Amino acid sequence: MLSGRYRVDDLIGRGGMASVYRGQDLTLGRPVAIKILEADLAADSAFRTRFRLEAQSASRMSHPAIVRVYDAGEETRTDAAGQPHPEPYIVMELVTGHLLKDIISDGPVPLEDALRYTDGILEALEYSHRAGVVHRDIKPGNVMVTDAGQVKVMDFGIARAVSDSSSTVAETTAIIGTASYFSPEMAKGDPVDARADIYSAGIVLYELLTGQPPFRGENPIAVAYQHVSEAPVPPSELVDTVPRSLDALVLRALAKDPFQRPQTAVAFRDALAAATGRKAPSKRRVESLSNELYGPDPKQAAETARSLRQLTSDDTMRRTQSGPPVAWVWAGIAMLAVLLVSVFIWVNTLRPDEGTVTPNALTVPDVVTMTWDRAEQVIDKAKLVPQQIDETSADVPEGAVVRTDPVAGTTVAPGEQVTVYVSQGVEKAAVPALANLTVSEVTSSLEQAGLKLGSITRRNDPRLAADVVISGSVNGAAVTDGQEIPKGSAVDLVVATGTVTVEDFALNYTVDKAVEILESDQYNLDPVVQEDPSCPATDPRMVKVQSAIGEVPVGSEITLTTCSG
Structure with a gap:
């Protein structure tokens, strides 16, 4: 048990940061997922503070494409030596489905599914970025696909808690996991913003299309180096069924410079929706875009720079001759001449539609x-x-x-x-009937209207059964049936608990007054008076015993016992 409220059941999975268990919220009676952090992370007080703040920030986000964070806390466990150890945990929505990384492990996914999964990730990022939360660790291992096909992104805020408590790329990647989805600015330790998530989403799209990430290496440092200095191979060169229009979009999302990427998740979603309907660019245009974003050959340039640095600064190398062999010099001059002639011929033979500047352009x-x-x-x-x-x-x-x-x-x-x-402005949808319907009926009506179910607040109402909707609101403003609101809005509901809270009338109320109150609109209950001849009667008649106190179902019968002897 955690905090006397959450029962920890069977283990679901284990990662580098935490173990996840199936659990039960005994207060609200709902299944949950409980993530308990590993002991080495929990021992860092700075991390625990950052983790708690980020979990609180994530808990304020409510969106169908984001795994909800319900609660966060900390338990103290005592080991065999009697030493106390903190054990931070977070309580999340329990999602049934498959991790996106398990789906990708079978190879490239169908194009339609790849676009749908990416759009779901971007939908979650669109919401979180507007809320001021940058994920920092978008990768297939942090994305769930439910049995109904809904994309769910999880672990918002945790990556920031880790990175703010870590000093090096190696240390951070050891905690978060693979560096295959790092943005160049994260790999260099520079400040990051929402565009880092755009880059990581582009990596996930690349892997969905090709079955492998664009950069791979023997260790995280090698992969981080590639993020900073190497150009990715266009997806269509690995899988020939990928439309070349997606090549251009993926290359743009994986730009080293954040200002060359789509600047928002909305822009990325719009470009993704339009990419498959556009005329595919030629292979030469894709190569031109790659050169524009990454340079003609960033890998070769990096290797040359490294060699020059070694020759000029490494005094441990002993040169065996005063300069390069004469044959090498003439070979280099010949290669340069051939290259210049080739470029001249290529420029002069380009067709106008392949990027040359034509007269009157x-x-x-x-x-x-x-x-x-x-x-x-x-x-x-x-x-x-x-x-x-x-x-x-x-x-x-x-x-x-x-x-x-x-x-x-x-x-x-x-x-x-x-x-x-x-x-044309925001697409509108009419709010369906809400009041006096069950939550399941309202959820179905909202989906048909193009709206979403938001948060649910439960409130006592003496006239309504459990799970019957009392009212609805959007962003704190009440809505009425038929009201036009932006399509896709989340409608928050106030739902009846099906109970009322009854006070104790015994010894302090007359029978007549207690009956009057229980029958009023405040309770709307059914009071029954029962006489007890074993004790002396009073005038006026007082309530001696009450059959139920506290939470009772609406319309319940409440027995009031009074002395009649």
């Missing part, structure tokens, strides 16, 4: 946030052809431009079409 203007009318004028003036497509947007006001395709700054030929995506 135009630049797509930046019309984002403009109205459609204004954007149309600007694009017309630029001698391009605008085409309007409406789409819903939670971030851009109705009537304003969300994005363009091609994006602003792209060089195009005169008269080329520019697709302008105009915001």
Whole structure:
């Protein structure tokens, strides 16, 4: 038992940081998952403090794509030598399903599933980033897929607690796990923000598409080095069924510079949704994007730099000659000449649609946030052809431009079409009937309406049975049946407990007054008066004994015994 409330049952799994057990919340009568941290982490008081604060932060997040954190606490265990040891734990939602890493272990997943899983991860990140919480450890081992196919991201806040208590990359990776999903800024020990999660989500998408992460090595330091300095192989070169349009998206998500990645989870989700419908870029364009993001050959550049540093600073190396052999010099000059001639021929034979600057080339203007009318004028003036497509947007006001395709700054030929995506505002949904229905009925109605079930607060109501909804609200504001709210909103419910709390009327109330109170709207119970001839009667008649006190089911019969002897 933990805190006298949580019963710890069978072991579910064990990792480098903690062991997870199936458990039962005896107070609320619900199954839970209990994560108990390992002793070496628990011994660090700074870590325990950070862990508690981050668990509290994570517990405030309520979203269908995030495993809920219900509670966090600390027990003290005494070992065989009589020494006390702290044992921090967190209590989470119990999810039935499979870890995403187990799904990937069988190889690349179908394209549709890969996109759906990634979208679910980004949906969770979209919510957490708006709440100011950066996960820092997005990886398949921290993602569950339920039996119904719902994606659930877990362990929010724990990675930060670990990294803030660790001093080196090696130490941190030993605690968190594999470094295959580190962002370059994490590997270098730089400050991180939401874009680090975007990078890790890109790694997960890469692994879903190819069955393997883009960077692998013998130890975490080797992998971290690759994150910082090497370019990933486009997914379609490993699995030829991957659309090349996804190559461009994955390479962009894995950019070393955070400013070159999608800046938000919303932008990544939008790009992911549009990627499969776009015309696939040529292989040369993908190579051009890779060079733009990572340089022409970052691995070779890094190796050259390392060799130069060794030659200039390592005084333990003894050179056997004053300079390189003459044959090497002439071979190097010949190779450089061949390379220059090849580049010259390649540049002059490029087709206009493969990236060469053609005569009269135009630049797509930046019309984002403009109205459609204004954007149309600007694009017309630029001698391009605008085409309007409406789409819903939670971030851009109705009537304003969300994005363009091609994006602003792209060089195009005169008269080329520019697709302008105009915001229709947030997509709305009507709130279904809530009051006097059961939670299961309301949950089904919310899903059909395109809404989500939020938190549930239980309250006594003498007129309603257990699990019957009393009212609903969104972000603390009450909602009514038929009210239009943003689609996808979480509706919080106030639900009847099916009980009322009855005070003790014995010795302090007359029978008539107790009957009046129990029959009132406050209790709505059924009082029955029973006379006891074994004790002397009083005037007025007083309640001697009451059959039930405290929590009783609504509509219950309460027996009031009074003396009649």
